[in-house]
Amino acid sequence: MRKTTDTDRTNELADLYGFCSSVIADPPDERATERLVAEEFPREASPQALENGFRLLGTWQSGVDDPADAAEKLRRIHTSLFVGPRPRMQAHESWYADDYLGEPLAAVKRSYRDLGIRPTDQLREEADHAAVELAALETLARDGADEYRRAFLLAHGWWIPQLATDVQELADDPFYEGVGWLIEGVFEADTYLLGIDPADLERGYDVDPSHEMDESVLFGE
Secondary structure, X not given: OOOOOHHHHHHHHHHXXXXXXXXXXXXXXXXXXXXXXXXXXXXXXXXXXXXXXXXXXXXXXXXXXXXXXXXXXXXXXHHHHHHOOOXXXXXXXXXXXXXXXXXXXXXHHHHHHHHOOOOOOOOOOOOOEHHHHHHHHHHHHHOOOHHHHHHHHHHHHHHHHHHHHHHHHHOOOHHHHHHHHHHHHHHXXXXXXXXXXXXXXXXXXXXXXXXXXXXXXXXXX
């Protein structure tokens, strides 16, 4: 049996980051749903959060009779969860920092510039959106840029555990609940690999504590 190498691990992390990014950005269409229904997910994984995620995706698979119907259901769930008009959550770092589209967004853009990260043109979301940040981590993992990935997580990884928990609790569906667990699991696996204690993470920028969220900006009213 071939020994698992650090390169294998980072490639696996890249795949997980990429998957989570893609389904947060857009729900799987019918063709993607067909592929996911046929996918063989691991029965065991470490950390436990990854195993939980794969188990829930297996539960989702077992309930799919028609990929077209399943894709339409995922579209509705994705819209309710992330899009709105009044989404159940906002998957933006700046939202979690209580400065929606403010200084945290600018800080993420500076990090992309300083680390030479070019967010993919295929993503429409703002730079601090979870889909974009996870895609950036995917790119850094595929490039084997451990120190750059470590630097990005030290500056911007502080909110990912809460994001994962919110997706798990608000999804009300095994597919996206599973995605929430995968986000938690890939974060735990990557921080462990990079020697980061998640308890030590904090945002690497200042936010004006007097800032008040304007819901008319959030909901486009």
